[in-house]
Structures are given as structure tokens and as C-alpha cells.
Amino acid sequence: MSQTLSASTLLAAALAPLAGAVLAGIFGTTFGGNWFGRRLSHSLTILGVLVAFILSAMTLRSVAVDGARFNETIYEWMVVGGLRMEIGFMVDGLTAMMMCVVTFVSLMVHIYTIGYMEEDEGYNRFFAYISLFTFAMMMLVMSNNFLQLFFGWEAVGLVSYLLIGFWYNKPSAIFANLKAFLVNRVGDFGFILGIGLIAAYAGTLNYTEVFARVPELARLGFPGTEWMLITVICICLFIGAMGKSAQFPLHVWLPDSMEGPTPISALIHAATMVTAGIFMVARMSPLFEQSDTALNFVLVIGAITALFMGFLGIIQNDIKRVVAYSTLSQLGYMTVALGVSAYSVAVFHLMTHAFFKALLFLGAGSVIMGVHHNQDIRWMGGLRKYMGITWITSLLGSLALIGTPFFSGFYSKDSIIEAAHFSNLPAAGFAYFAVLAGVFVTAFYSFRMYFLVFHGKERYDQNPDAHHAHFSDEEPDVSHKDHDHGHAAHDKPHESPWVVTVPLLLLAIPSVVIGYFTLGPVVHGDFLKDAIFVDAARHPAMARLSEIWHGPVAMALHGVQTAPFWLALAGVVLAWYMYLVNPALPAAIKARVGPLYRLLDNKYYMDWINENILARGARGLGIALWKGGDQAVIDGAAVNGSARLVGAFAAVTRRLQTGYLYHYALAMIVGLFVLLTWFVAPWSAWLGN
Secondary structure (H helix, E strand, O other), X not given: OOOEOOHHHHHHHHHHHHHHHHHHHHHOOHHHOOOOOXXXXXXXXXXXXXXXXXXXXXXXXXXXXXXXXXXEEEEEEEEEOOEEEEEEXXXXXXXXXXXXXXXXXXXXXXXXXXXXOOOOOOHHHHHHHHHHHHHHHXXXXXXXXXHHHHHHHHHHHHHHHHHHOOOOOOHHHHHHHHHHHHHHHHHHHHHHHHXXXXXXXXXXXXXXXXXXXXXXHHOOEOOOOOOEHHHHHHHHHHXXXXXXXXXXXXXXXXXXXXXXXXXXXXXXXXXXXXXXXXXXXXXXXXXHOOOHHHHHHHHHHHHHHHHHHHHHHHOOOEHHHHHHHHHHHHHHHHHHHHHOOOHHHHXXXXXXXXXXXXXXXXXXXXXXXXXXXXXXHHHOOOHHHOOHHHHXXXXXXXXXXXXXXXXXXXHHHHHHHHHHHHXXXXXXXXXXXXXXXXXXXXXXXXXXXXXXXXXXXXXXXXXXXXXXXXXXXXXXXOOOOOOHHHOOOOOXXXXXOHHXXXXXXHHHHHHHHHHHHHHHHHHHOXXXXXXXXXXXXXXXXXXXXXXXXXXXXXXHHHHOOOHHHHHHHHHHHHHHHHHHHOOOHXXXXXXXXXXXXXXXXXXXXXXXXXXXXXXXXXXXXXXXXXXXXXXXHHHHHHHHHHHHHHHHHHHHHHHHOOXXXXXXXXXXXXXXXXHHHHHHHHHXXXXXX
């Protein structure tokens, strides 16, 4: 087989979801006259994503087996000076893996949506949105230049805004999508500054050309400071990743994104938007390897996110928010791996996490459907005997999440912990403690949710809000009043239809086995060798990690002897004791640690700080600039003041206009005298000398 991939195949993989989105979005909505019904709309969008997945799988095979690569310009948009604005694709191991992850998870979400959104009035619009989301992410991961990267970056942000606020008659959903949009603008400001610095100093936006100039960029200082230019560029780029991948303190939008329907929660949290920042930093590894300062910054932010966001998952009662805070914590793990230069481990955890996190979100959605759209885990319990498929798949996802040996999450999480342990960066000690402690925290909140939902006493008929349980946080009060399963919250729970359970089963398979089969080539092999650069002399963590690796079986058997395994087991056992054996204990602990509970319940007061200090401060500054700067200085002094000054001067000078000829003659004589004595006489004396 040729060593070069086909441009037409790659274009088809990227554009197939866009075609489905356009057709369903125009002809399946009132905008285009509702020509397409529900079945045709979801069939077109699913077909588009299916085509993209098949072509992505073919591309992955060509890349992995035949060593095929692609790095070419597809279309040149414009040339500004010597700066080329292009659309192009770079396909290597990293890109091919991301293409398959994005399209497979998206395909599962599309199929799942048929059942989950069955009764929603915006059915066709939702399919158009999620298909458009897939196209935006494909353009992002396939790009070979910063312009296309930025297009995909902003496109996933825009579509996430539309999806989080999908139920636009629901005030909390509108608040959530505005929050996501604004927080991401903060991160994107740093991102575009980084791209601008690259364009200014490298003179190109093409990845390959920028990477070729890295040695030159690494020797430059940032003008007016003692900072190195490469450090400033990397930190600016990572600020963009902090917004997209929800790193502290730009994480606040992600839990509120639960206001959107569950399928989009799975898509955002598993395979698209939040993984964009992790992918970008891994792709930019040649830049980040030149700055230990930037890597330490990445490491500290990731460690804080991994540990402290996990704490927040412990006190959540909304089933989707528990999984959301789990996503935040796992993104922190990926960022820690990036910070210790274990880029291949970061993208490996990105891949494994995509499968089991999509499984957990879709499982949570299945539970919500089964208990008549109640989301509070305190009023569930005993669902195992009613929802067998949802139970077993959720258990498998939870076991993968906590890093159970032989499950996919074990191989990626343990690799991150070991890489942090081997790193020689100053912040590595704190990061190692954070990811190690995070193992216990993850196991505790994951199995707290699992035990409360699937085991113990049945509490679904004791919900004090049961009389309006179908008006949950999940749904707007205006669209779902006629749910058959929402009429009577006291009815027995039920298993979800096949369009919901089949994606759960298909996602459960890679959640269990994919880590075992791919750890060797992805982390310790050559699959990513030309996509990721690591300076092993300066950052030896990956080299030492590979030295102690003796295969997936040996790693799993050794894992049961290590601290992470026993910490995870301790978390599971403690959750079992507190929520099944002695359910009065959590309330007693809560009463004794009231201040700590309030701190966690208020999410470290980050929302309060953003709303009452930053937002009000910015509003106050804006009013001050408006009143003091615009109205007082510009309008009052500069514009109106100059007009009044001219008017006053004119009022004085017009009194000199008497209309008498001798007055004008006298003024001319006086003026001539001044001219001769003040100006001409000094020049005459100077010329005479």
C-alpha cells in the first residue's frame, strides 16, 4: 500500500458529518420547511458519522500497519505578506487515533439519542448540532496549521454553546451556555495571543515549519522582560487549553454544562471539546519541551484540578454532576502527564477515558430514563434488578474509572502516576501526591454513586419531589410534560430501549480491553514516534517508565501490590460501608465538618468570586471608564471642552471687530511693529555676526 494517504478519503471523513448536519439542520427544521421527518434526519446524520468512522478506521489501519502519513495543503485561502492562510491535514498516529475516538463515540451518541430524545420537539435540530460538533472536532484534530486549529477550536466552542443551551426556554440552561461561552473566551484570548506570537516570530502558521524553527525561537527573549519567548508562547497556548479542557480556575463552566441533554454531556466530556486542549498540548510537544517553566505551570494546574475537583464529586447528589466532576479530575490527570512530558501517556488516557466516560454518562442517562427523569441518587437504590444491562455496563465503566487492574483505565492511570513519580521537575512531588490521593477520592465517589443507584434499599418511591419528578434539572418544563414514563414517578423502574442499551454494550467492550491491547504500541512503542517529541535528557520520566514496563499482564499483576490499587480498594470499601452498611454515618460526618462541607458545596466559592468580585469588578471598571473616561474626559473635556474654549475665545475676539477702519489700521501698524522688533531684529543681528 502507498505510504501516502488519499486526500479525498480524508476530506470525506471530515465533511461527511457536516453534510448530515447541513441536511438535517436545514430541511429537518422550520428554517427549511420541515421537509425531512425525524427518521430521515437521524438516518442522514448517523450515516454521515458512520462514514466518517469507517474512513477513520481505514486511516488508522493504514497509519498503524503500513506506516502511511499525510501532511499537505488542501486549499490555500489567502497570502498576507509571507504568511499563508491554508486548509490542510496532518495525519499521523496521534491524528488517526483521535479521528477514530471522536467518530466512534459520536456514532454511539447518535444512536443513543434516538431513544433518549424521542419525545423532544427539537429532535432534528439536536441531531444537526451533534453532527456539526463532530465535524468541528474532526477539523481540529486533522489540521496541519494553526489557522485551521483555531477554526476547529472556536467551532467546537460555538456548537457547545448551542447544545448546552439546547433547551433555550430554560433559564438555567441559558445561564450555563453563556457561562461556558464567556469562560472559554478568557482561555481563547490567551490561545490567540500564543498563535499571534508564533506567527510574528516564526513567520508561518504551518506546524512543520514552526517546529523546524523551534531551536531559533528557544534562543529569543520576550521583549521588555527577562522571560524566554518560548515560555510565553507555551503558557499562552496552555491558557487556551485551560479553558477548553476545564482546568482550574477556568473549570467552572463544565459542571453547569449538565444543563444540556445527556447525549451532549457524553460527547463534550468524552471525545470532543474537553479533549481538545489535551490534544493541542500533545501536538505542540516540540514547543513545550523547550520550557521547564511552562511544563511546571502545566503540572501544577493539572495536579490542583485532579485532586480538588475530585473532592467536589464526593458531595454531589445529581448523578450527572458526579460524573462531570469525575471528568474534571481525569482531565487533571491528563494534564499532569503533559506536565511531566509523558505526552503519549496523556493521549492514551484521553483515549481510554473517552470510552468509559461516554459509557458512564450514557449509563447515567439510561438511569434517568428508567426512574422517570429523576436525577437525585438519594432517591434511587436497588435498580440492579430492574435495569440489568445498565447496571452491568455502569459497573464496568466504574471499574475502569477507578483503575482496576486489567481494565483500560488501570493502564493509563497507573502510567500517569508512575510518570509523575519519575519526573525531575520541581512541581513533580506535589503532582505525585495529588494523583495518588486522587485514586482514593475517585474510587470513593464513583462507588458512592454506584451503590446508591444500583444497590441497597429501593428509594425511588420515597422522593419528596415525586409529584413533579418529570420536571427534573435535566428537562425544561415546557417540552416534556407528556412523557409516558414521567406521569407517575411511583411506577417501577424499567430498562431502556435497545437504541440506548446497544451503545452501552458497545462502549463497555473498549472500556474493558482497549488499554490491554494498545498500551504497548501507543505508550512504549513507535505508534506516536513522529507525532510527539520528548527531550529524554532533560525530562527522563518516559524513558524510565519504559524501562520498567514488561508487558500488560506483568503490569497488571504488579499493580495489585502497589499503593494505587490499595487506595482504590479502600475507597470502594469505605463507600460500601458508609452507604450500604451504615447509611447514618455520612449524615453524622456532615454535621461534624459543617464548614468543610459548605466549602465543597459552594465549589470553593469560585462561582461567588467570579460573579461578585471579577464580574462586578469588571462592571465597576467599565462604569468608571464610561463615566470618568468617556463622558468626563473624552466627551466633557476633549470634545465639549474644546468647543467651549473656542466659543469663549471667539466671544472675546469678536469684540475687536468694531467696523471702524482706523481701528483695523492701528491693529496692522501694531502687528507690523511686533513683527519687526520680535522676529526680524534678532535674525538681522544674527546674520550680521
